[in-house]
Amino acid sequence: MSADGYLRGGGQTYLDNANKVWNWLSNSGMRNSQGLYNDGLDFNTCQNNGQTTWTYNQGVIASGLAALYSATGNTTLLDQAEITLDATIAHLTQNDILKESCDNAASGGSVCDADQQLFKGLWTKHLQYYLDMANDPARTAKYSPFLGSQDSAVFHFGTDASNDVGSVWYAPNQGGSIFTPKTSTSGLEAHVASANLHIYW
Template sequence: MSWIKALTPVALLALTIPSYGGPTTYPPAPLLVCPSTTKTAFAIGDRLISKWYNATLGQMFDGDFWVDCNTWEDFHNLMLDTHSTRYESLTTGSYLAKAALDPTTDWAAFLGGSNDDSLWAVLSLWKMADYRKWRREDPSAWLNAAATIWDLIAHEWDDTCGGGVWWSTAHTYKNSITNELFLLTSAEGYLRNGNNTYLDFAEKEWDWLYNSGMRNSEGLFNDGLDLATCTNNNQTAWSYNQAVVASGLGALYVATGSKNTTLLEQAQISIDATLKAGSGLIDNGVLRESCDDATLGGSICNHDQQLFKGLFTKHLSYLVSYASTPFPTPQSISIALKYKPFFTAQYTAITHNALNSTDDVGGVWYAPAGGNEAWQPEASAAGLEGVIAAAGYGKC
C-alpha cells in the first residue's frame, strides 16, 4: 500500500507496537519523545517549580485553581512520557491532591460552584492516578475524587436550551468550554471505568454541542449561548475551545469502538479552522490569541487567556493520540503527519521568541515581545504544554 511505503521506520514500528503501555494512561502517551525537546520541557518545569510553586500550600503563586490543575496535569504528562519521577511530590503535595487524599473533603464546597474548573480538576486527578498506577501504587483516592466531581457536574445537565451542563451552579450561562470538557471527561471516564452512564452522557453531549449553534460558519466555537434566545452569542472564539472539543471527540471515537471516523473528521473541522490564515488565531503558523500583541504598550492577555495557546497544543496532541488508539490506521497516520509541522512550529516559536535565559516563558509566541510579554506562571505553563506536545508529536 502506498501509505505504508511513505512511512519512516519509526512510523512503521508504530504499526506493530501500541503507542502506550496498556491502560496505564489516557489518552495514551506517545510511543517516543524527542530527548532534546523534553530537556527543554524539564528546564521550564524546574523553573516553574522553583519560581512559582508554594510547597506549603501546594499551589502556584499568582496562579488560579484551574490553571494549577492544568499545570499539575502537565507535570504528570511529562513524567509519564519520559518515565520520570522528577515531580512526584505533586501527586500527594499539591492542593488538589491533598483534597483527594482527605476522605472528608466536601467537593461541592471545595470547588465553589465553578463547573468548568471542576472538570479541569477531573483531568488533573486522572493523570495523578495514571502516575500512581505506573508506579504500581493504589490510585483509588484520586479516581474516587474524580468520580465524585464528575457526578456533581453530571447533575448540572438540564433541558435549558435543549440540554448541556451549566458553566456554574448559579445557572446563568451555558458555554462551549464547560460542555466540551464534559464531553471529554464523559468519554474518557467511560474508557477508564466502563460505566455506560459516562458513555451515554458523552454521546448526548456531542449531539447537543453539534446542534447548539455555538460553532460558527467559520468552523470555530464561540464562547457560549445567549440564554434569552438559545443562540450563539458570537463572543470570542478562543483557541482552546477548538482543541478541547477535538480531544473530546477523539476520546469518544475510542469509546465507541474506534470505528466512527466521522468523529475524527468533526474534530479536525475546528482545528483546521483555527490554523487557517485569517482565522484571527494564527500568525505565520504560530498561535496568536486576539489579546496577544508583541508591540510595546499593546494589549496583554490576562491570566486565564495566557494559558489558552498551551491548552490548544495539549488537546490537539490528545486528539492525535486518541486517533491512533488502539492502533494506528491510515487515517490516524494522516492526522499525525498533518499536524506535525504545527507542533514543530510552536516549539520553535516558544524557544526563539518566548523563552528567556532563565527558562521562563513569556505570553507571546508569534514574535519577540519586546517588553510586552507576561512573565507569569500561566504563560510558563502554556509554554510547557506546547513543548511537551512537540516532544511527542513534532519534529525531533
C-alpha cells in the first residue's frame, strides 16, 4: 500500500516505508523452500509458522513488488515476485488450475470458509495488477496462458446451471463445491482479470 501511495500522490515517506517493508519481509523467513509464503510467523520464535500457503498471500506480495518496481525501476523486484508466482503455479494447482488446500470436488472433504472462498479470485486479480504494473510484454506472455486457463476452468468446471460459480475450479463438481456470493465473486475476479488482458478461450 505504501508503494501505491507513492505512485498515486508522491511523498518520500511512502516510498521509504515500502522499501522498509520489503526489506523486512525478504529477511523474515516467511517464504519457504518452495518459494511460497506461509501464513505468518510464530509469535514466540519469530520463525516461519509453517502454516498454509494460501494462494492470495502469494498474489498480494507479487503485486506489491510490482508497485515498488514502478516506483523505483528495480527489476530485481519483479524477479522476486516471479519466484513466488512460479511457485504458486507449480505447487498450488491441480490440472494447471488453482486449488486451495480446502478445495474438494468430491463431497465429504474439507470446505473452504467464507474468507478462503475468495482467495483464488484474489490471486488472479493481483496477477493482473502485477502484469499491469510490470508493463513488460514478455512477462505478460509468460503468465497470460495460465490466467486464461483459470478463466476457462471457472466457466467449464466452476459454473453451475444457474450461472453461479462454486468454490472448486480444478475439476467438475462431484458434490464438494459450495456456491455462495463469495465464490461467485472469486470466479468473477478471474473472468475480469483475464478480460483485462484480452485473454479469450
